[in-house]
Amino acid sequence: xxxxxxxxxxxxxxxxxxxxxxxxxxxxxxxxxxxxxxxxxxxxxxxxxxxxxxxxxxxxxxxxxxxxxxxxxxxxxxxxxxxxxxxxxxxxxxxxxxxxxxxxxxxxxxxxxxxxxxxxxxxxxxxxxxxxxxxxxxxxxxxxxxxxxxxxxxxxxxxxxxxxxxxxxxxxxxxxxxxxxxxxxxxxxxxxxxxxxxxxxxxxxxxxxxxxxxxxxxxxxxxxxxxxxxxxxxxxxxxxxxxxxxxxxxxxxxxxxxxxxxxxxxxxxxxxxxxxxxxxxxxxxxxxxxxxxxxxxxxxxxxxxxxxxxxxxxxxxxxxxxxxxxxxxxxxxxxxxxxxxxxxxxxxxxxxxxxxxxxxxxxxxxxxxxxxxxxxxxxxxxxxxxxxxxxxxxxxxxxxxxxxxxxxxx
Amino acid sequence: xxxxxxxxxxxxxxxxxxxxxxxxxxxxxxxxxxxxxxxxxxxxxxxxxxxxxxxxxxxxxxxxxxxxxxxxxxxxxxxxxxxxxxxxxxxxxxxxxxxxxxxxxxxxxxxxxxxxxxxxxxxxxxxxxxxxxxxxxxxxxxxxxxxxxxxxxxxxxxxxxxxxxxxxxxxxxxxxxxxxxxxxxxxxxxxxxxxxxxxxxxxxxxxxxxxxxxxxxxxxxxxxxxxxxxxxxxxxxxxxxxxxxxxxxxxxxxxxxxxxxxxxxxxxxxxxxxxxxxxxxxxxxxxxxxxxxxxxxxxxxxxxxxxxxxxxxxxxxxxxxxxxxxxxxxxxxxxxxxxxxxxxxxxxxxxxxxxxxxxxxxxxxxxxxxxxxxxxxxxxxxxxxxxxxxxxxxxxxxxxxxxxxxxxxxxxxxxxxxxxxxxxxxxxxxxxxxxxxxxxxxxxxxxxxxxxxxxxxxxxxxxxxxxxxxxxxxxxxxxxxxxxxxxxxxxxxxxxxxxxxxxxxxxxxxxxxxxxxxxxxxxxxxxxxxxxxxxxxxxxxxxxxxxxxxxxxxxxxxxxxxxxxxxxxxxxxxxxxxxxxxxxx
Numbered sequence: 005x006x007x008x009x010x011x012x013x014x015x016x017x018x019x020x021x022x023x024x025x026x027x028x029x030x031x032x033x034x035x036x037x038x039x040x041x042x043x044x045x046x047x048x049x050x051x052x053x054x055x056x057x058x059x060x061x062x063x064x065x066x067x068x069x070x071x072x073x074x075x076x077x078x079x080x081x082x083x084x085x086x087x088x089x090x091x092x093x094x095x096x097x098x099x100x101x102x103x104x105x106x107x108x109x110x111x112x113x114x115x116x117x118x119x120x121x122x123x124x125x126x127x128x129x130x131x132x133x134x135x136x137x138x139x140x141x142x143x144x145x146x147x148x149x150x151x152x153x154x155x156x157x158x159x160x161x162x163x164x165x166x167x168x169x170x171x172x173x174x175x176x177x178x179x180x181x182x183x184x185x186x187x188x189x190x191x192x193x194x195x196x197x198x199x200x201x202x203x204x205x206x207x208x209x210x211x212x213x214x215x216x217x218x219x220x221x222x223x224x225x226x227x228x229x230x231x232x233x234x235x236x237x238x239x240x241x242x243x244x245x246x247x248x249x250x251x252x253x254x255x256x257x258x259x260x261x262x263x264x265x266x267x268x269x270x271x272x273x274x275x276x277x278x279x280x281x282x283x284x285x286x287x288x289x290x291x292x293x294x295x296x297x298x299x300x301x302x303x304x305x306x307x308x309x310x311x312x313x314x315x316x317x318x319x320x321x322x323x324x325x326x327x328x329x330x331x332x333x334x335x336x337x338x339x340x341x342x343x344x345x346x347x348x349x350x351x352x353x354x355x356x357x358x359x360x361x362x363x364x365x366x367x368x369x370x371x372x373x374x375x376x377x378x379x380x381x382x383x384x385x386x387x388x389x390x391x392x393x394x395x396x397x398x399x400x401x402x403x404x405x406x407x408x409x410x411x412x413x414x
Numbered sequence: 415x416x417x418x419x420x421x422x423x424x425x426x427x428x429x430x431x432x433x434x435x436x437x438x439x440x441x442x443x444x445x446x447x448x449x450x451x452x453x454x455x456x457x458x459x460x461x462x463x464x465x466x467x468x469x470x471x472x473x474x475x476x477x478x479x480x481x482x483x484x485x486x487x488x489x490x491x492x493x494x495x496x497x498x499x500x501x502x503x504x505x506x507x508x509x510x511x512x513x514x515x516x517x518x519x520x521x522x523x524x525x526x527x528x529x530x531x532x533x534x535x536x537x538x539x540x541x542x543x544x545x546x547x548x549x550x551x552x553x554x555x556x557x558x559x560x561x562x563x564x565x566x567x568x569x570x571x572x573x574x575x576x577x578x579x580x581x582x583x584x585x586x587x588x589x590x591x592x593x594x595x596x597x598x599x600x601x602x603x604x605x606x607x608x609x610x611x612x613x614x615x616x617x618x619x620x621x622x623x624x625x626x627x628x629x630x631x632x633x634x635x636x637x638x639x640x641x642x643x644x645x646x647x648x649x650x651x652x653x654x655x656x657x658x659x660x661x662x663x664x665x666x667x668x669x670x671x672x673x674x675x676x677x678x679x680x681x682x683x684x685x686x687x688x689x690x691x692x693x694x695x696x697x698x699x700x701x702x703x704x705x706x707x708x709x710x711x712x713x714x715x716x717x718x719x720x721x722x723x724x725x726x727x728x729x730x731x732x733x734x735x736x737x738x739x740x741x742x743x744x745x746x747x748x749x750x751x752x753x754x755x756x757x758x759x760x761x762x763x764x765x766x767x768x769x770x771x772x773x774x775x776x777x778x779x780x781x782x783x784x785x786x787x788x789x790x791x792x793x794x795x796x797x798x799x800x801x802x803x804x805x806x807x808x809x810x811x812x813x814x815x816x817x818x819x820x821x822x823x824x825x826x827x828x829x830x831x832x833x834x835x836x837x838x839x840x841x842x843x844x845x846x847x848x849x850x851x852x853x854x855x856x857x858x859x860x861x862x863x864x865x866x867x868x869x870x871x872x873x874x875x876x877x878x879x880x881x882x883x884x885x886x887x888x889x890x891x892x893x894x895x896x897x898x899x900x901x902x903x904x905x906x907x908x909x910x911x912x913x914x915x916x917x918x919x920x921x922x923x924x925x926x927x928x929x930x931x932x933x934x935x936x937x938x939x940x941x942x943x944x945x946x947x948x949x950x951x952x953x954x955x956x957x958x959x960x961x962x963x964x965x966x967x968x969x970x971x972x973x974x975x976x977x978x979x980x981x982x983x984x985x986x987x988x989x990x991x992x993x994x995x996x997x998x999x
Contacts, residue, residue: 040983040984040987043984043987043988044987044991045988045991045992047991052990052995053994054990054994054995054996055996091991091992091993092938092992093938093956093959093992093993094938094942094952094953094955094956095956095992095993095994097994123888123889125889125891125892125893125902126892126893126894126939128939128942128946131942131945131946131952134952135942135952135953135955135956138951138952138953139953228991228992229992230934230935230988230991230992231934231935231988295983296979296980296982296983297980297983297984297987299980302976302979303974303975303976303979303980304976305744305974305975305976346745346748349743349744349745349972350744350971350972350974351743351744351971351972354971354974354982355967355971355982355986355995356964356967356968356971356995357968357971363979363983395987
């Protein structure tokens with residue numbers, strides 16, 4: 005049985021692990037530190053959405069391995085025609101798919117959507133209803149948002165709790181039933197809406213949106229929220245369940261080195277060293293350690309190096325944080341060392357100065373099965389570690405699934 | 415170049431016509447139609463312009479104040495944030511030191527809540543001259559001590575090596591000792607805001623985000639004095655207004671020559687040598703003292719604890735760029751960090767959360783290094799240019815703004831209100847009358863102590879108005895900006911009472927979004943509140959939040975290191991998910 009070691013527990017790593025396991029490999033997943041996926045708010049994109057007015061361009065359906073992974077996770081809905089999400093910043097935006105707790109507006113016919121209004125710091129339902137109604141997408145679909153009173157917090161401390169904590173409280177069936185009761189009560193005085201959009205409170209273990217909708221009799225779901233929302237937690241729970249069910253061994257720890265070698269002449273193997281000193285031997289390795297945000301890459305401006313008087317030597321602006329035979333690329337070219345003792349100026353390679361920032365593109369170049377260019381066989385990369393890949397959830401999932409299949413079958 | 419209604423060029427940067435005479439526009443019926451008539455029109459919402467507006471309003475004159483961006487948009491809101499006593503003038507011009515210290519004392523008197531003590535420490539390198547330098551500095555600051563009582567400063571102290579190690583353990587390297595001296599910090603943006611609020615409450619009309627497009631001579635009434643018509647446009651609503659004023663004051667700092675050109679005045683008469691200065695902001699107070707040291711080229715630079723952060727500064731470089739878009743570059747940041755790190759190496763590991771930059775309106779001279787240019791100020795009377803009653807205020811510095819405003823106002827009062835005297839040194843600025851104690855206030859109103867402290871710092875006795883809002887509507891107790899912190903009531907107060915019209919304006923008045931998170935947790939909510947308060951469409955609030963976040967990111971990334979790069983990636987991902995990075999949908 006082929007041994008595959010996956011490094012990284014974000015969406016790319018999990019996709020690789022599940023896909024490789026589905027192809028019969030013996031899979032170990034190392035590294036359980038939170039990264040970009042855990043911070044993602046639950047919209048599944050494969051490209052920037054801001055330039056698409058209203059609806060996303062048609063895309064080919066996701067490849068089979070990626071669909072398999074989504075199925076195993078069970079927490080997400082992806083639709084070919086896309087979904088529409090209301091964000092707590094006041095926009096209605098398209099996405100390719102979403103966390104199942106989020107309300108998809110795309111399936112609704114024209115009509116009113118209820119936004120429960122209650123005293124909660126930073127959550128101004130009246131304003132949100134106005135802002136969502138005012139958005140081009142809502143107008144085009146004749147969706148109107150109406151804010152109506154419904155007291156949804158139960159205890160005094162809930163005024164100061166972040167959304168994720170409130171979401172955890174709604175894992176309790178009794179609490180969810182209480183919420184349903186309040187909504188049913190609100191519906192008695194409000195003309196029947198098509199759906200109810202709620203703060204991001206619908207569960208941490210699982211999405212409770214389905215349950216709630218059944219109890220209320222109207223589709224209910226969350227608005228998309230940024231920092232402090234529960235979507236990342238739901239990913240972690242879904243991931244842990246899926247990995248356990250598939251029989252993937254999960255090892256806590258932090259990988260510092262991946263070395264190509266072998267204990268015998270005929271067996272070519274990968275030796276992966278953990279920070280603890282432990283060594284894991286495997287036939288193939290998938291590095292899905294994330295980009296800048298996930299921690300797989302590090303931005304290294306020369307000026308940040310602690311040094312007394314001498315200017316630090318020139319160095320390239322980014323490096324991989326795992327010692328492995330990897331070369332970094334961006335825009336299909338090797339990452340060069342700038343001709344400056346102080347490193348290249350941040351203005352030339354970061355958002356918002358650059359339209360297409362180099363820091364968004366940098367990574368390891370790989371073929372579509374994640375085989376790293378120039379590296380010995382058996383080394384695959386996935387997710388944001390891949391150069392020039394869009395930094396999106398679905399792109400990470402797809403690249404992870406491909407890398408997992410290739411690692412198991414090569 | 416397009417021509418304004420009056421035939422006067424109104425495009426920024428346009429060259430003045432060859433004639434030195436102010437253009438008299440052809441008579442047209444609508445030339446006579448003005449929206450309002452004032453005694454004085456002040457152009458420029460920095461400390462000088464708002465100081466003049468307040469001074470004249472206190473004397474009972476009818477004043478209009480115009481500002482193209484927001485109050486304290488330029489040098490006033492982006493300085494080192496100190497009302498210092500000017501020790502550097504002590505040797506050659508002790509009278510400047512005296513007046514600076516005196517005025518520092520006066521500002522403490524009229525706005526006691528807004529000033530905070532910044533003790534400075536000057537470490538002196540050991541070496542053959544180390545002991546001698548220590549003696550010299552000791553003697554120098556002994557002389558400066560004579561002026562300290564004027565500004566309630568404490569006398570200097572002389573520290574030996576072990577004192578320095580104990581009091582400022584972050585300092586490294588071999589030193590002979592140090593001297594300390596006392597200065598005062600201030601929030602320059604608040605200072606301009608308070609002057610404006612006071613002027614407005616005393617009858618002045620204030621037009622913010624309103625660009626003056628032309629200044630032309632009004633048709634002269636029979637036997638009457640000369641007067642001017644200012645055509646201006648609200649840049650947010652595009653609404654045009656025209657006002658008539660007897661006297662016009664150009665207090666536009668680095669923009670002064672450009673403003674003069676709008677009135678067809680020769681910019682050569684008010685030449686300035688614009689010099690850019692940048693500061694880098696760190697997320698917390700890193701030192702007990704402000705530490706003075708030298709950059710690689712021998713220039714004096716400093717690390718100062720300022721409000722709840724640390725600031726390093728500053729550069730001083732001739733500036734040839736766009737005055738409306740002055741930003742720090744990563745090169746300038748490295749220059750400062752390198753200089754500070756030699757004596758305070760932790761700075762390299764500290765978290766820079768942003769930069770700010772502005773252009774000093776230094777008086778013109780060809781030849782000297784930027785640092786040696788005079789920080790003096792002067793009033794230019796444009797009567798010799800054919801425009802009697804038009805004045806330009808040039809040069810100056812934050813510490814002497816009130817005095818400069820008084821000098822300007824005295825000149826105007828000679829003509830328009832000869833029986834009046836300046837009272838800006840006696841009458842407290844808004845909130846400066848009875849400054850409450852923050853901690854009992856926090857207990858009484860169940861506020862976070864830090865929130866109460868920050869509220870009292872910014873609003874003095876006027877904190878009562880914000881507390882009244884919270885009592886009336888408890889939801890306004892919600893914290894909008896966690897880093898500073900800023901509560902919803904304060905945001906609404908800034909819009910309602912302090913004339914904030916954008917997220918950016920709210921940030922300038924409350925420091926919302928200028929903390930460690932860079933506005934990621936508060937800009938969108940603040941945009942919602944601004945839109946709601948001003949009756950703007952929701953998308954306008956979102957657009958404001960987006961542009962605030964983008965601009966903040968620009969000031970941050972030039973100072974980012976490895977750890978911040980990760981945070982930047984998160985900020986960008988969050989913004990993409992919630993608001994998008996461009997356009998609207």
